[in-house]
Amino acid sequence: MSSTIVWFRRDLRLDDNPAWNWALKRKAPILPIYIHAPGEEQPWSRGAASKWWLHQALQDLSAQLKQSGSQLLIFKAETNQSSQSILDHILHSSGAKAIVWNRCYEPAFVERDSKIKAALTKQGISVESMNGSLLCDPLSLRNRSGKPFQVFTPFWKHCLQDPPRPPIHSDDLSITHSGHRSYSGQIPGCCNLEKLNLLPTKNWDTGISQHWQATRKSGLSQLQKTAIHCCNYHDQRDIPAIDGTSQLSAYLHFGQISPHEFHHHLIQHSASAETAQSGILRQLYWREFSAHLLYHYPHSQSHALKPEYDLFPWKFNRDHLQRWQDGTTGFPIIDAGMRQLWQTGWMHNRVRMITASFLVKHLLQPWQEGARWFWDTLVDADLANNTMGWQWIAGSGADASPYFRIFNPILQSKKFDPDGSYIRTWIPELRDLPAKWIHTPWDFPGHASLPKAASGAPAYPSPIIPHTEGRERALEAYRRFTEIKKQYSP
Incomplete structure (x- = not known):
């Protein structure tokens, strides 16, 4: 069977990754890729601090893939080069006939991905896109009038009617070192992580480096601590001098832990599931609500929603x-x-x-x-x-x-x-x-x-x-x- 390309974006993990799991179940050689194309992020190209985290997260994903028996291939879009042209090159070089990714819901990416999916499908490529970053997919969520929600409480109550699925673990499906599921060829044009120039040239990031470990392992450790102290969240969340919040927002943004892992872990391991649902998990649904609003009202990224x-x-x-x-x-x-x-x-x-x-x-x-x-x-x-x-x-x-x-x-x-x-x-x-x-x-x-x-x-x-x-x-x-x-x- 022809190879399957897994296009990593902001889902920098293997566990509970719908796109990765889809590729594994296809039982064909897998080609994991990352494309750095900051020009396509306009008008919100990544800030300097976010680039620092991205560098560490990609380094960590590479290590996860290596342990799984695979290798992350990184590509950098040069001037006037698009993600689509890079994908065309990879498909041609590898002979792959299938590609899968987890969706990004920001306006620039929705428009880009729609065009890419249409173009590749026309070429006869099997294209699949998954929801790997949200509990509730904005594509299908509507209020009773058939319109997007604009008030949080009805949104939250609507989401609670359909409890999130448990995390999908892929331990038994990981690529073996025999290589029968790993693409073994070389793709011209791939580069090393350092060529992306994500780290600062001046050492202003010392404090950030001392404060954070941008790895999935660190995110899971923080998630465990959050679950243990969940019962104190309501009383401590507003006190800035103590660690009363989860501090998991960056791990969620870059997909090093999934929202389903967050939800499941808090419900399963907190002292009171009811406390977790009304406290910290309510904040997780505010994250969902934010994504819902931006998807349905893309003008709000730069202009007033009202x-x-x-x-x-x-x-x-x-x-x-x-x-x-x-x-x-x-x-x-x-x-x-x-x-x-x-x-x-x-x-x-x-x-x-x-x-x-x-x-x-x-x-x-x-x-x-x-x-x-x-x-x-x-x-x-x-x-x-x-x-x-x-x-x-x-x-x-x-x-x-x-x-x-x-x-x-x-x-x-x-x-x-x-x-x-x-x-x-x-x-x-x-x-x-x-x-x-x-x-x-x-x-x-x-x-x-x-x-x-x-x-x-x-x-x-x-x-x-x-x-x-x-x-x-x-x-x-x-x-x-x-x-x-x-x-x-x-």
Whole structure:
């Protein structure tokens, strides 16, 4: 039987991989490939932190395949070269007559994959695509009116009516070292991982490397820990100073663990399945909801889901955006989060909401600017999650928080980091500040004499804008927007 090409994309694992399992059951030589074509990711080509993770994940997938008796062949699309032309070359060189992949649901990939599938089918190639990244396939999910969901709770209840399948284990089907299921030929044009240039040329990734092990083994270990502590999730998830969240988002995004493995493991091994379902697994379904929205409303990747919000009177200010990015706004909880993000490629979810609210409300910066910064600096950057999160804060998305609901960064800091442990971890110049002043250092009598920042910058800055003033500016902008909406006609 002719060879089967398995096109890996964001499913960088062998276990519970529908495409891999389909190829194994075909019992023909298997040719595993990865194609790096960043030009096809536009306008959301991978950010630097995400590239770092991708390098490690591909290295780990290569090791998984080698242990299974196979080898990952990597191809890099050069200028004006497409994934389709590379696939045509591989099919011609290998004589393969079948190809299988797990679907990506972002707009750019949906369009690309549809064209490739049609072209290859026309050539007589057997083409199969699977769902390997979501519990609920957006292609078939609709509400009672036959339309896509736009409110989370009905979406969640609908999904719960059809429990996810258990993970599909392929231990008994893995490629043997005899090679009878492994393609043994060579394909001209394949390259080594280093040629993809995914790692930074300057060593800014030291903190990320120290904080993360981007392997499937590490992801499974973290999943096990999450299951054990699942019963504490509701009480600890909002406390940034402790490990109260799963920290599995990057492993899910790159497909090193599957959502079915996540769901099954939490239900099977947590102390209370009911607690898991209402707590951490609810967050897994928010991930599903995000993918559902982006698939059905592709314009939301760059524009407001609710089109009238594209008319919102933002006040773009380069200096304000830069200070937010640098973690020098003068609000400790904001700056701690932004520095954690820069140093580790990750930020606690509660702090993500506080920092995002501050940018779009206190500073009146467009939500797209925040989305772009998170996209470049998060190791778990996911287009659907990133888009929905920012639009939720901006009030322009589905099931969104109203724009006039404005987080008070001081009260949020006192509530979720009461003793300042999180702040002291990421803002060393405030480390020795008495607890009385840790949330409002500008009130500290010796504020001007605080230690210099690690960068040598002056003492910790005063607030970029007082909270009360920022709140009033945001409410005034919303009042103006309300008037603008009255004249809006879609």
